[in-house]
Amino acid sequence: MNKFNFFNNGRCGKKEFDGECNQSQSCNEDQNGCSCNTNCECPQGSMGPRGPQGPVGEVMNFADFYALMPPNNLATVAPGTDVSFSQNGPSSGSGIERTGPSSFNLAEIGSYQISFQVSVDEAGQLILTLNDEDLLYTVAARATGASQIIGTAIVTTTVINSILTVRNPAGNATALTITPLAGGTRPVSAHLVIVQLG
Numbered sequence: 001m002n003k004f005n006f007f008n009n010g011r012c013g014k015k016e017f018d019g020e021c022n023q024s025q026s027c028n029e030d031q032n033g034c035s036c037n038t039n040c041e042c043p044q045g046s047m048g049p050r051g052p053q054g055p056v057g058e059v060m061n062f063a064d065f066y067a068l069m070p071p072n073n074l075a076t077v078a079p080g081t082d083v084s085f086s087q088n089g090p091s092s093g094s095g096i097e098r099t100g101p102s103s104f105n106l107a108e109i110g111s112y113q114i115s116f117q118v119s120v121d122e123a124g125q126l127i128l129t130l131n132d133e134d135l136l137y138t139v140a141a142r143a144t145g146a147s148q149i150i151g152t153a154i155v156t157t158t159v160i161n162s163i164l165t166v167r168n169p170a171g172n173a174t175a176l177t178i179t180p181l182a183g184g185t186r187p188v189s190a191h192l193v194i195v196q197l198g
Contacts, residue, residue, distance in 0.1 A: 061095035062096065062193070063092075067190045069119070076176060077175060081167065082102035083116075083166045085102065085191070095107040106163075107160060108160065110196055110197065110198050113194070113195045113197055115151070115152040115192075116140075116151050119190065124176045125139055125141040125168070126140050126151060126168060127139045132163070134167070146182070164194070
């Protein structure tokens with residue numbers, strides 16, 4: 001069978017063709033003559049022109065702040081005070097910077113993924129604060145045992161240069177000892193990781 005594409009009256013192969021195939025059909029020649037077939041097999045067209053170059057990608061803002069025990073956080077963290085993450089880890093961009101050992105500036109309005117981990121000796125809680133206000137949905141805790149306090153949350157800022165901290169909540173009874181040398185002979189790390197999402 002020969003297959004030809006015809007969209008007007010004409011010839012189909014060597015035979016006259018009185019019909020008209022639309023653009024979703026093809027003209028087929030076989031022993032019965034010419035007819036339209038809906039199984040149109042069109043050849044691949046030529047490649048179109050190259051499009052314009054896309055915009056340059058933006059550098060993501062992220063930062064890792066940490067502490068090592070010892071020598072950091074030698075004093076207990078009293079209720080209403082903040083955990084210190086006094087050393088700088090990997091970072092990218094300039095939108096997330098420290099303003100002190102325990103406070104961190106989020107320069108742009110947007111959403112940020114916040115993760116923290118802290119080894120403590122006592123049962124206790126930690127909470128994120130934004131501009132000195134407790135973010136109640138971010139409380140992380142441990143009731144007993146030797147586990148870390150680990151928290152993660154999405155924080156959205158509504159003003160530029162918002163200040164973030166990790167705090168032993170005011171009103172709690174216990175000052176927290178940040179555990180030194182937990183589980184071995186190496187200094188133990190505490191981390192605060194901030195990633196801007198948008």
